[in-house]
Amino acid sequence: MLLCDIGNTSYHFYDLQNDYKKDVACFDPSSVKEDVYYICVHPTLKKRLRSLSNWHDLEERIDRTNYYDTMGVDRIVACEAVQNGVIVDAGSAVTVDVVRDGIFAGGFIYPGIRAFQGAYASISKNLDLELRFDTDLRKLPKSTHDALAYGFLSPLLKEIDSYDMDIFITGGDAKIIQKYLPHAKRDDLLLFRGMLLLVGKQL
Amino acid sequence: MLLCDIGNTSYHFYDLQNDYKKDVACFDPSSVKEDVYYICVHPTLKKRLRSLSNWHDLEERIDRTNYYDTMGVDRIVACEAVQNGVIVDAGSAVTVDVVRDGIFAGGFIYPGIRAFQGAYASISKNLDLELRFDTDLRKLPKSTHDALAYGFLSPLLKEIDSYDMDIFITGGDAKIIQKYLPHAKRDDLLLFRGMLLLVGKQL
Incomplete structure (x- = not known):
């Protein structure tokens, strides 16, 4: 048995021991026999x-009663894996969802690093810089580089911390976010844990 | 005497009684005789x-010692107008600058509403929505519209509030931000106040 989380660019497989990725553009799903x-x-x-x-398709096994209609299946599956906490999935978007006593309490969407960088670039050539994550967020910025990295990170982190709950971070940019939230738990397999629960539900 | 704050798209004039705008694309500056x-x-x-x-050009009269080299002159002029407080200039970018005892303490840059919307749109068609500002930020979002408006506003406002200082809001989108920060002071003429001080400095 394999689990697979398919995004816009890659198949992310998990065989219950290791996880690996395949490119959506080249990988042939019919080559898998399991x-x-x-x-x-x-x-x-x-x-x-x-x-x-x-x-x-595990989406068919989700009880959507607790979620809203247009909510992405990846966010839902991550929520299914958590009983109490804030889930931060840092990818092309950063989604932040709160689960209390196993019930989805709501969540918001923030642009991911690349999209945020694109937003700065769209404003002015002077702001068309690669975001660097060596900024010390305890000091107010005094350079353009720091002003941009701080602008992306600090408001987001203050929002996440304001819920005063356990924090679970997953997704491709989890490492960067966790660097600034050392008390958070990084869990690269969080979605797979939610998926496993859904597999079990019907077996 | 006229004061004029020239941005990427418009001349913003102030004759010490009224302010008005002219389009950068059409206005001929040599038509002004004052x-x-x-x-x-x-x-x-x-x-x-x-x-x-x-x-x-008032930029020549600025003592840049207290500011950083690449800092926009509009941000500097706004800072010159404030002795203690957080200055939020909500335009194509939202700049947030802190002044303590008349000294610039640092500040950050956040994408403005249009740029933020563009960032969401760049991630997925599902997120290509116009940001609406009727969202109640006291509740965690349970719709895509609310998840996006909340994602733009709530982290930014928590950051601004965290400084625990007086807040001054200016710029084209000041009204929207102030709706959610009722304790802040909206001052559409803040930059002109800073400019007037610079005029006085050399007269």
């Missing part, structure tokens, strides 16, 4: 996978 | 204005 339990936010791939009998 | 004291962030216009003898 049972695969997946979630998928890629609309065209989602259609294609329906025709493969060993690929099982 | 003395104009200005600041300008538009690089080509800055060159052109140098050839007009009644246009006086």
Whole structure:
């Protein structure tokens, strides 16, 4: 059995021991012969996978009552893995969701690092800089580089900390965020834990 | 005498009684016969204005010792107007600067509403929505619209409030920000106040 979290650019597999990624552009899903339990936010791939009998869409097993209609399946699956806490999934977007006593309490969406950088670049050439994460957030910035990195990080971290709950960080940029939230727990397999619970639900 | 704050898109004039705007694309600065004291962030216009003898660049009168080299002249001029407080200039970028006992203590840059919206749109079609500002920030969002507006506003406001100082809001989107910071003072003429002090300095 394999678990697979499919985003816009990659298949993220987990065989219950190791996780690895395959590029959406090149990987052929019919080359996998085992049972695969997946979630998928890629609309065209989602259609294609329906025709493969060993690929099982876990989205069908979600009880959406506790979530809102347009909420991404990846956020929902992460919430399913947590009983109490704030879940920060730092990818192309940074999603921040709060779960209390196993119930989704709400959450917000913040642009990811690349999108934030693009937003700065769209304002002025002077702000078209690569975000660097060596800024000391305890000091107010006195350079453009620090003013941009601080602008991305500090408001977000203050928001996350304001909930005063355990923090779980996952996603491709989890490392960067965790550097500034040392009390948070980094869990690169959080989505897979939520998916496993959904597999168990129907087995 | 006129004061003029020139941005990327408009001349913002103040005749010490009323303020009004002219489009950078159409307005001819040589049509003004009075003395104009200005600041300008538009690089080509800055060159052109140098050839007009009644246009006086206030940037030359700034003591930059307290500021950093690449800091925008508009931010500096706003800081000059405040003795103690947080200055929020909400335009294409939202700049947040702290002044303590008349000295610039540092500040950061956050994308403005349009740039933030563009950042969301760049991530996914599902996030390509116009930001609406009817969201109740006391509740965690349970819709995409609220998740985006909250993502723009709430982290920024928590950051601004964390300094525990008087807050002065200016700029084109000041109204929207102030709606959520009712204890802040909105001052549409803040930059002109700073500019007037610079005019006085040398007169």
